[in-house]
Every structure is written in C-alpha cells, then in structure tokens.
Amino acid sequence: DTAVSQTPKYLVTQMGNDKSIKCEQNLGHDTMYWYKQDSKKFLKIMFSYNNKELIINETVPNRFSPKSPDKAHLNLHINSLELGDSAVYFCASSLGLGGDTGELFFGEGSRLTVL
Amino acid sequence: GENVEQHPSTLSVQEGDSAVIKCTYSDSASNYFPWYKQELGKGPQLIIDIRSNVGEKKDQRIAVTLNKTAKHFSLHITETQPEDSAVYFCAASMKTDKLIFGTGTRLQVFP
Numbered sequence: 001d002t003a004v005s006q007t008p009k010y011l012v013t014q015m016g017n018d019k020s021i022k023c024e025q026n027l028g029h030d031t032m033y034w035y036k037q038d039s040k041k042f043l044k045i046m047f048s049y050n051n052k053e054l055i056i057n058e059t060v061p062n063r064f065s066p067k068s069p070d071k072a073h074l075n076l077h078i079n080s081l082e083l084g085d086s087a088v089y090f091c092a093s094s095l096g097l098g099g100d101t102g103e104l105f106f107g108e109g110s111r112l113t114v115l
Numbered sequence: 116g117e118n119v120e121q122h123p124s125t126l127s128v129q130e131g132d133s134a135v136i137k138c139t140y141s142d143s144a145s146n147y148f149p150w151y152k153q154e155l156g157k158g159p160q161l162i163i164d165i166r167s168n169v170g171e172k173k174d175q176r177i178a179v180t181l182n183k184t185a186k187h188f189s190l191h192i193t194e195t196q197p198e199d200s201a202v203y204f205c206a207a208s209m210k211t212d213k214l215i216f217g218t219g220t221r222l223q224v225f226p
Contacts (some may be wrong), residue, residue, distance in 0.1 A: 004158075041202055043159070043216040056213060090158050099208030099215075100147035100166075106158030 003027050005075070006091045013081060014115055020077045021110045022089030030059035031055070031097050033104070035090040036065060049074055050097045068072040079115045088112070117142060117209045121217030129225055134192045136220045140187070147208040148181060148188045151216075152201045157172035159204055163190070196226045 006023040013019055028087060033056075034046040048056035049068040063079045078085060089108040118141040130133050140148075146167040151159035163174045165179045165188065172179050176195075182186045188207075204209055205217040 018162075041153075041219045041221075043204060043219070047212055048213075049204075092158070098212045102147075102213065103149070103161045103164070104151075104159070108156070108158050 004091055004105050006089075006110050009108065009112060010111050012113045012115065014084060015081055016078045017081050018077065018115075019081060019112070020096055021089055021091075021112075022073070022075045023107060024073050025091075025093040025105070026072065027093055028103060029094075029095050029105070030071055030094040031094045031101070032068065032071070033092040033094075034074065034076050035087045035092060036045055036104075037090060037109070039087070047074075047076075049099075055097065073106040078112075081112075082115050086112055086114045117211065117215050118195070119205060119207050119215050119217040121205050121220060123220060124218065125221045125223070127223045127225065130195060130196050130197060131193055132190065133162065134195050134222055134224075136190045136203055136205065136222075137187065138189070138207070138217050139185075139187050140215075140216065142207065142209045144188075144206040144210040148179070149206050149214075150177075150179060150190050151204045153219075158176075162203075164206040185202070191221045192222075195222075197224050197226050201225045 002018045004025045031050045033048045047066045052068045068074045088109040092104045121138045149164035152162045153159040176193045179192045203220045
C-alpha cells in the first residue's frame with residue numbers, strides 16, 4: 001500500500017563502513033529523488049533520476065553513489081561513512097521532471113547514525 | 116543563487132488562533148510554490164501549493180498568498196488545532212529544475 005517505501009528505517013554504523021539505503025515507489029512516477037535532512041531539519045536535494053537517468057547531482061561527495069535499476073527504484077550507496085553523514089535521508093518521487101512538476105511524494109525517511 | 120528564506124523558525128500559538136509563516140525566494144523565474152507539513156518521524160507531505168499565475172489560494176483553514184513582485188509568499192492557518200503542530204516547509208521551483216526548500220518552521224499549537 002505504501003506509495004514510497006524506503007529501507008532500512010534506522011541504520012547505526014561505524015565510521016569507515018559502507019552502507020546502502022533502498023527506495024521503491026509504486027505510483028508509476030518517472031522521477032525519483034534523494035534528499036538529506038540534517039539535525040536542524042534543513043532539507044537539501046542530493047540527486048534526482050528520471051527514467052533511470054541521472055538528472056540532478058548536487059555537490060555531494062562522490063562517496064555517495066545513487067543507482068536506479070528501473071524507474072520504480074532508486075538506491076543510495078554510501079562508502080567510507082563519516083560522522084557528518086549522520087542525517088535522515090528521504091527518498092521522494094514525482095510524476096514529471098522539473099521543480100514545478102507538482103507534488104513530491106516522500107518516504108518515511110531512513111535515519112543514519114554514524115558512530 | 117538558489118535561496119528560499121523562511122520565517123519564523125519557531126511559532127507557538129494558542130488553539131483557535133491564526134498562524135502565519137513567510138518565505139522569500141531569490142529566482143525571479145520561480146513559478147511553483149508548494150508548502151509541506153512534516154509530522155514527527157514522517158516524511159514531508161504536501162498541504163497546499165500555488166503557481167505564479169495566481170495570487171491567492173485557499174483550502175479550508177489553509178491559505179497561501181503570493182506576491183511575485185516582492186518575491187514573497189505566505190502560509191496562513193486559521194483556527195489552529197493541536198494536530199496542526201508540525202514542521203512546515205515552503206519551497207520554490209528554480210530555473211535549474213530543482214525544488215528548493217526553506218529552512219522550516221516548527222509550529223506548536225497549545226490547547
């Protein structure tokens with residue numbers, strides 16, 4: 001039933017480890033996103049994909065690598081985790097491409113804690 | 116640059132009072148302005164949006180106004196209820212095809 005689902009919901013790991021977060025949407029949308037929300041609640045776009053093609057790649061360290069095997073899935077892999085990577089990561093989807101395309105549907109977030 | 120400023124960062128009101136949150140944006144090409152509500156432990160959810168060809172839009176107790184000349188837009192919640200307590204984000208579309216979010220307002224409605 002869930003429109004945008006991401007796993008895991010919580011992730012606690014040590015510095016230097018590699019981890020992945022998975023996201024799936026069943027809305028039939030063409031565009032998917034990863035947003036990072038820090039401890040001050042700021043929401044910043046990291047990546048967007050449209051039909052498996054990378055569209056937006058913000059100034060994110062290349063330790064972060066998104067992968068979209070099909071338009072319903074967008075995963076986020078993070079190498080060599082650092083303390084500053086601790087945040088809540090939100091996956092989202094929208095019907096079309098572009099900032100004015102309409103509603104973004106967000107997942108419930110994945111809280112990453114790096115110790 | 117691509118910037119959306121949002122004020123206030125926290126807002127406390129008594130149940131039944133009105134709440135107003137204001138945002139300004141930098142990109143004169145911005146044409147879409149949504150507002151999202153984020154409850155504790157959840158992802159943001161769209162509550163209302165407005166496009167640049169409209170000056171005001173209302174949906175029950177929620178209204179949004181847009182002043183394109185001044186690059187301001189505001190969210191108005193009337194007759195606030197405790198369940199309105201959440202973090203609210205404004206956002207604006209940019210000519211780079213991104214949606215940029217404001218810094219958020221934590222609204223607390225006291226019974």
